[in-house]
Amino acid sequence: MRTPATAGVVVEDGTTIAYHCWEADEGVTADPIPVVLQHGFTADTMADWLVPGTVAGLTAAGRRVVGVDARGHGRSAKSPDAGRYGERRMANDLLAVIALLGLPAVDLVGYSMGAVVALLAASQTTVRRLVVGGVGAGIVEVGGVDTRALPSDLLARALLAEDPEDLPPGIAGLRAHAEMLGADLPSLAAQARAVHRTGIDLAAITAETLVIAGDADPLAERPHVLAEAIAGASLRLIAGGHEVIGTSPEFRSAVIAFLGH
Known part of the structure; x- marks a missing residue:
């Protein structure tokens, strides 16, 4: 795994947002438009994109890559x-990184919480190609991550519970993942309480878009509803659940192929 160039930008409310940059592999014809990656809840750039091999696949394909750690996650600043x-603040953070780096256009990839962030950002800036993963009809019907499958209040309480052994299996798995990564649980609980619910202007998205989801992902039920709500979007289903971002070679290859076609 290649070591990135890591830096930070202080955004309008004083929060420091960390971002990580990788150059295209030597000897490969480079695409001038970089790929910006936004991870999911409890994770960070390294867990969702570097360790599973997505970054390496992109740089081998001639892409410069920028991964943004959402506030409260990874190396970005924490707060309870x-x-x-909220994902709208995170979208503004992502746009601040794009502006700082002077990127006139980007290809943008977001997963789960990061998909909400990416959709919000894509409705406000120039994106050539957009990939949104791990989400489905919830974007259209409840305005963001599907809180019908993962109630935000319950999640926030579970992240702060003294005895995690009494948690429902799905939420227990999220907390265990967060703890394994050394994540800041009070910050994650704060994000759970602030989850985006006010809808996204999908009609404003002009990027060529791929909606990609595991066919057994409870957080991405009926992803065709989302694909149909974005002009010209295509849909790709991958065998598996919400974990496909880290476990599925098919997911990685589908993302890389779409960005490079």
């Missing part, structure tokens, strides 16, 4: 204050 969170 729910008022400092």
Whole structure:
């Protein structure tokens, strides 16, 4: 795994947002438009994109890659204050990184929480190609991550519970993943309380878009509803659940192929 160039930008509310950059592999004809990656809830750039091999696949295909750690995650600043969170703030953070690096256009990839962030950002800036994964009809019907499958209040309480052994299996798995990564649980609970619910202007998205989801992902039920709501979007189903971002070679190859076609 290649070591990135890591830096930070202080955004309008004083929060430091970390981002990680990888150059295209030597000897490969490079695409001038970089790929920006936004990870999912509890994870960070390294867990969702570097370790599974997506970054390496992209740089081998001639892509410069920028991964953004969402506020409260990875190397970005932490806070237990729910008022400092929400995917719209995260989208503004992502746009601040794009502006700092002087990127006139990008290809943008987001997964789960990061898909909401990517959709919000793509409705506000120039994106050539957009990939949104791990989400489905919830984007259209409840305005963001599907809180019908993962109630945000329950999730916030579970992340702060003293005895995680009493948690429902799905939520227990999220907490265990967060703890394995050394994530800051109060920050994650704050984001759970601030989850985006007010809808996304999908009609404003002009990027060529791929919606990709595991066919057994409870957080991405009926992904065709989302694909049909974005002009010209295509849909790809991958065998598996919400974990396909880290476990499925088919997911990685589908993302890389779409960005490079």
